Amino acid sequence: MKKIYLDYNATTPVHPEVLDAMLPYFKDFYGNPSSVHSFGQETRKAVEDAREKIAKFLGAENPSEIVFTSCGTESNNFAIKGTAFANKDKNCRIITSTIEHHSVIEPCEYLSKKFGVDVTYLPVDKYGIVNPDDVKKSITEKTVLISIMYANNEVGTIQPIEEIAKIAKEKSITFHTDAVQVVGKIPFNVKKTGIDLLSLSGHKFYAPKGSGVLYVRKGTKLHPLFHGGSHEKNRRAGTENVPYIVGLAKALEIAHRDMDKESKRILALRQKLEKGILEKIKYTQINGHPEKRIYNTSNISFNYIEGEGILMSLDLEGFAASTGSACTSGTLEPSHVLSAMGVPPEKAQGSVRFSLGHYTTEKDIDKLLEILPKIVERLRSMSPLWEDRIKSIKNAK
């Protein structure tokens, strides 16, 4: 059976060109970049070249604003805890949203429980968008950080980041954005947008798992999480993961090189997918904003059935999709993102996220559109919720 992967928001395969770029740094060029000898000098060059390249693609003013981390979760933890610890004396407050990834919400919860940091979780509208006016209203003198994700991982909705960044700047508050789902998909410029801290994760754009970056605008008050050597200008101790850093830079380069073409191609596939599902399967709706949404993400509610049944059935047919975040799978808890958007629990339960990517073809979508209606019909025929519905229709008559 041919397997079809439609879960690119969870992770992506390493691009062959990325792998080629990385390979020499495993056994040919293996020096510690901090070493004085030529072995170290070779890898130091590789790391700094990568840093420059990444700085350019993000629109950073200076390569030193790029700090290498191990993943998106580390970058988010670093941004949030690092800012809170740097402002400890201020009895500080953080503003974030209800639809953030767990790697933002949990550090906030931790700071709130253990350090008494006051955290405001802003609501979102039915599309999952934070209202910049709410941000403005929530600011107090003690607010030290505003953290709003660039685009949501579950539904793909893109936030009014520029407006929020502007508000933060006016009040001289650090602005962080979790851009894990955006980097490599949409072009943006950290400097022009006014972002102080930005998290990204390599494995979301065809670099290996275990590579990440936190962009730290010069002058941003931030304490390190890792203490040790003076790596990354004292911001993140630990020997640089040279091959992964090289891979991340290469992946970003490829993503920008192909972005225009890929974004159009993938958007067309997603439109085909959504149109097909809405036409062929009754009682379905798309979650997230119709336009302000990353072009590869489609979150669809199939009423009267549970998402896990759809996922299992799809997997048995060779299709990989997910219900919301991979980090919370295995539970039927309705997604906190869909709940925040006001999607009722019975609809949230039946939601599936398809996220398309580099290797998705039109044939894949055709095949999915052929199989999915059958799966949904079969699951509905066995679903207690569907039975209840039919009964209530009969009673109404």
Added chain:
Amino acid sequence: MKKKVLVLMSGGIDSSLAAYILKKSGYEVIGCTMRLFLCKKKSSEKQCCSPDDINEAQRTAQQLGIKHYVIDKRRVFEKYVIENFVSEYMRGRTPNPCIICNVKIKFGEMLKFAKGLGCDFLATGHYARIVRQSEVRSPKSEVKYLLKKGVDETKDQSYFLYGLNQKNLPHILFPAGDYKKPEIRKLAKKLKLKVADKKESQEICFVEDADYRKFLERRLPQIKPGKIVDTLGKVLGTHKGISYYTIGQRHGLGISVGYSIYVVKIDAEKNEIVVGKKEELLNKEFLVQDISWTVSPPKKSPFIANVRIRYKHKESKAKIYLMKNKTAKVIFEKPQLSITPGQSAVFYKKDIVLGGGIIAYVV
């Protein structure tokens, strides 16, 4: 095309081997573990379906080379099994949650779910057998599915399965039922399965450390103390709340009268525990409710069957008088110890399960 079967894998040895046997017999096997309740603390060894068990089930599935999924059934488990468990104890009865779980969750919701996935069968690791029998003599050459005891009499779990019927039996497989436990263990060792040396789990899965009283305390803040009386009504002491006691209980009564005394009755209305001598636990006659039949109700009443009144009871001959509303009166030939309301009475003919119901009260 291969027949598809969804195997409920608890992480224990029996369901692991069930999956193996089915794979070996040529089925397309899909493993599935239910998440049934929230674990408040780190699980003890004997518990089932804690995160550790889910991991073990997953590891076993990987070893067997089959797909494995975790499915969240916490909400329905709470609704059907745990709520019933608590309310039964509140009424002074001693429930058997496994029986409800089998009917409502495993062979109810999960069987439906398996069909929704496109599976032909649902399988578990129960020690019981399902035998297909075609009645050649009947005009329509009817096919019946009989529920029988497992080959291993000492491990037989048919008692817990009497709620199955002709609707679900054709779609269920019990591969372990054809084996004896030592054979299963040996097979697991041979296959080098990590679960081969796992202890038996016999406690109630959602109750930590086999302490159901502690579990009830968390759920029932309003447990009321009351009187302990003898069978003539004389007050002998006080009890901590009727939910803490079960028929036949001897320990933890805090009373000494010079001879062994047992709980012989729990009176929920009066909030009293009635105690007496061992002989006073002996009874012959009781009422059964919520009866279900594996094939169909017997054509004549009364009828004779061997009746088992709890899992570890050796079934005994009785006459059963069918009544209205899925109830029946059972009269044992010889008196039996501790006929306990809330437990199930299961009717057997040799090794065939005819049906059963829940003991309402001793007459």
